[in-house]
Amino acid sequence: MCPSFTPSTRSRFFSGAINSHDWELELKFVAAAIYTNYTTKIIDDMDMEHLGGYFSGPKGQKLILQFERAELEFKHGECTFGRIL
């Protein structure tokens, strides 16, 4: 007999796999990695209007951004890399 997924198996499994806290943390990690090093400017965000359905993602597949190296400012002069762009 093939075991089936009851709601309780499902939630046990997914809470063990990746939970909303890990999920939030991954979003923070990516944002942190990007904004530590770069600044962003919008070139085109016309597609970002919400779809307005159950999954309310953007209506199109375009968010055009211009990235620039951020100046690395070290508050306490503790930068050992000696590398300020």
Next chain:
Amino acid sequence: MFGNIYSKSALQSSAVIRELSQAIFIERLLPVIDSAARDGTPLNMLDYSSAVYSDFITAFVFGLQSGSNFVQDKQSRDRWLAIKRLMLTPFWTLGFPPSVSSFLKKLGINLENPQMNSAMEEMNDMYLNMLQTAETLSDSSRMSREENQDGKWTEPVVYRQLLNQLRSSGGKPLPYPPPESQLRLTIASELMDHLMAGTDTSAATLAYLMQELSQRPGLQHSLREELLSLSPPILYPATAPDDDDSTPREALPSPRAVDTLPLLDAILLETLRLHTPVAGSLPRVTPSSDPRSPITVLGYPNIPPGICVSAQAYSLHRNPEVFPDPERWKPERWLETGREKRGEMMGWLWPFGSGADMCIGNHLAMLST
């Protein structure tokens, strides 16, 4: 005993998450952004954000060696994005039972879009392929670790957990385990929706966060100051070019340190509030109640048992009493409040469709008067 296994696997998965963050966010995504920044070429962040989360989630499920590499591989990324677009379909056509669709087909009305069906097949094949690689590579992990092109191997966390659960019951192996072929399809179908939904919601959230931040250079500056306080900060490239010390270094700050940065936290919370990925209604049926304490929802008293009630994040997140000026993205609102007010705001935040089973009780309780 079960709890023991459980906490062990939680520890292990957080180690894998860390490895994947390094391999995918730092080693795949940042080089792409860096060369775009140096060349002055704009990037379609929505594509990259989908790519980065597909890579991350498929690697978490199947292992880095078996997951997608859409961030670096333009050709496969473009194909995948094209399939995803083809798969978008009006929801109402999916609501028909198969018998109705086939009846209408006999009358010459074809509800199914053939292009969409072949796109779905291609997507199924893609995930089945990853599953197959995960199977082969996980059985001979030692060897594949060496053989793998870039030498990166990570535990297929979710695949392993699911496999173990399907083969056992209450921690004991099943006396008659299901045939492997059936296991495979069960795993594949179970995972596919979650892979896709997980990718899309994360990708959209990151894109909205970046769209909002892009409009506020001053806030980007403050955020960067906060990020540079991390130890170590997530600097890229990690070492100066003239630094000949080539020993690998710990490149990432602790997850807890990243998690507790107040401004970054406020920026994410505000993005989840205003740009909730799952904004639609999550209906629930009222339970059978004790006649002495009838069910009340949002000022509607005496709702009988078995009635469908629903709430949606979109409306909860725009309650002007809790979130003044609700249509504006203002991360400051999460910082400039006392502990009690913040607690109230957190209570009204409901961005995860996935946590619905657990959260719905809270929210209905809060709505009742």
